[in-house]
Amino acid sequence: MTPSTHNAPGSQTSDIQLAQLVKQASDGNRFAFEQLIDHHQGDIYRMIYYRIRARMDAEDLTQDVFIRAFRSISRLREPDRFRSWLFRIAVNRVNDYLRKKRVRSIFKSSDESPDIQPETTHFQEQPEALEQVLKEDFWRQIGRIAKKLSKMEREVFMLRFLDHLNINETAQTLKKSESTVKTHLYRALAKFKKEKALRQFLQEDIT
């Protein structure tokens, strides 16, 4: 099962097919669920990676998310909400992971920072040194803005602009109203606009 790249939600045919797959999977069709995994694995993996910044742990958590989804898909009443339901499971798993990591960090020596550090790759493994520098710089900038946002602001911002969920899906994922999501998103965007370094980084990349 090759991890899929980011899918572009919105295609009417695709949405109908996905809803059918979800229905079949909830009736116990294993093959249908495997197709759903193929379709969503990349998104869920990246969503987790963006938050924990550790590839192997992100892979394990992704697997765990799909196992949990498989166990409880029969309880999903609305097939068209599958994506946000899956993201909700992922958000909960990430929160569990970060909570445990925080607890573990208490028992570690004080020089080990509990904050998320971007996973670095050695230069000899990654020949494109410039790309590597840019990558590290990018994650550093993301980490910087993430610290300036409140937990809810950060979550809605990431779900909306990194995970490409729309407002409705974001609201379903976080079990909040759309107006609440918009309010937090507005505050997050206002803070993002003040991040000159990150915006410059992005603008340079665009040009």
Added chain:
Amino acid sequence: MSIHNHSEPHLEEEDILQAVIDNTDLSVLQQQHLVECSQCRTRREQLEQELARLGQLAERYAPKPHKRIIVAEQKVRSPFLNWRIAFSAAAVATVILVVWGTSLIQNQQQGSIGNLAQDMVEAERLMTQVNILVENALPQVYLDIVGETSLNLDEDFMDFLIPTNESAARIPASAKKGSILC
């Protein structure tokens, strides 16, 4: 949110943010302005481009997953499976009990026989010591003084040492102590 007059007609910064989040949250006039004003549209599009680029770079700079996701097969359980498991467990428990009980009884029996044999050995040893003392009650140090470890003390000699009444009667009166007159 406000639309400025003709000399300052552009949307406020917060209106641009609102437009990026959800265009329909703007008033009709603001939406209309956004359609007509290329400057405000550019501001909105620039912010949208930055945010879109943010998502693209995050995806590009995230490492690719190597692990294949495997969802463990959910086995369909036979209704008799639980009975089978229970029966097997009971059988195993019975066998364990029997084996354990048998070995326990054997251990107890072996233990009692072993104790009895040991008691008998000790009793025999004690009786041997008693018999030795009956034969000769003198401690070893006195036997060494005497010079003979195995004295043959027969009845006559014992009578000589400790005369009985009968033997005393056979002794002449003259031989008795204090009978000779000085």
